Amino acid sequence: MDKEEMAKTAAEQETAASETERKPTNKERFNSMMMERMQGFNPDDEEGAYGMLIDDYTKSDEQKKILSDAINQDPRLAQVLSDIVSGKRSSGNALVRYYGRDFLSAEEGTPEYDDIAAAEEERKKEAEERAAREREYKSNMDTSAPVIEQFCKKKGYDVDEFLDKVWDWVASPILSGRYTPELLEMMDKAFNYDTDVSDALKAGEVKGRNENVNKMRNDKIGDGLPTGLGTNTKQTKKPKQKQETILDIAKYA
Known part of the structure; x- marks a missing residue:
């Protein structure tokens, strides 16, 4: 292979590589950035x-x-x-x-001094509240840890992965005030789960009772359609049974 052919081959390979490693468009880059x-x-x-x-x-x-x-x-x-x-x-x-350096210095009794003292009290109060929340959070997590581990073990989940999803899908959006349609739909399903299941079971029971009653009626009195005047229908003679009342039919429901 001469130099010209080698150069041509190298150029073709470079072109193929560039096509394979296509750079994303600005739209694709933007969408990817926003999703993250x-x-x-x-x-x-x-x-x-x-x-x-x-x-x-x-x-x-x-x-x-x-x-x-x-x-x-x-x-x-x-x-x-x-x-x-x-x-x-x-x-x-x-x-x-x-x-x-003396911007926080002020003579006691002046408005500036009172302002600085009030700001210091606010800082202390916020620091105390933050420390209390951190203690409460740690205490709650210590109590919840066995419950989470047991739940994840039962479901076959990895604890860290499960907690990451809870944070990404639920906690973080709520804390930042970012309520998406997906989050609201998920919360709505969670809130109404017991009611939805109960309604579905009740609907199934009613449907089952109706089907049983209809089946009993068809078995005992037929479909209610006439067989035709003047025609002979061959029927297998069955032993005479006691006629059931409406109460007998209802007990199958």
Whole structure:
């Protein structure tokens, strides 16, 4: 094989490889990104997907406006955030840089002092509440762990995989306020499961009783249609039985 043929073969192989390893389109990349970012995002459901994007964009826009209003009230805050985000300074360093080292100092009895004292009390209260929630969560999980393990063992599930699905499909969307049609449908089925099963059983019982009654009627008195005037029908003579009353028929229901 000469150099020209070798070069041609190499070019063909390169072309085939590039076709095999096709890069995803921007639309495919976008849909993939949104499915990873937003639980329940379904690109095939355009109406639902656009609705989720609008909600997400609206919330983001509202948060930006809140931050913008705060910065407009105190432009130094923008410098503090900029230095922290860029890694130029730590949070404490940035606050001192733009507000001064005594920015939390105030004479007792002044409005500034009362404001600082109230903020400190709020911080302590929030810290205490957060610690209490963490203790409660740990206690509940310690109690629930054997129940979860027993349930997963009975169903043949992996505990970690099961809990991951609970978080991804239920807990995370609810905590973030992201109620999708799929989540609501799943919750509705869970809420109405016992009622639906009971209704189905009752419907089956009624249907079974009706079928039994109809069968008894057909067996005992026929289908109710005339056999025709003046015709002879051959019937096998059966032993005469006691005629059953409506109460006898009802007991088969």
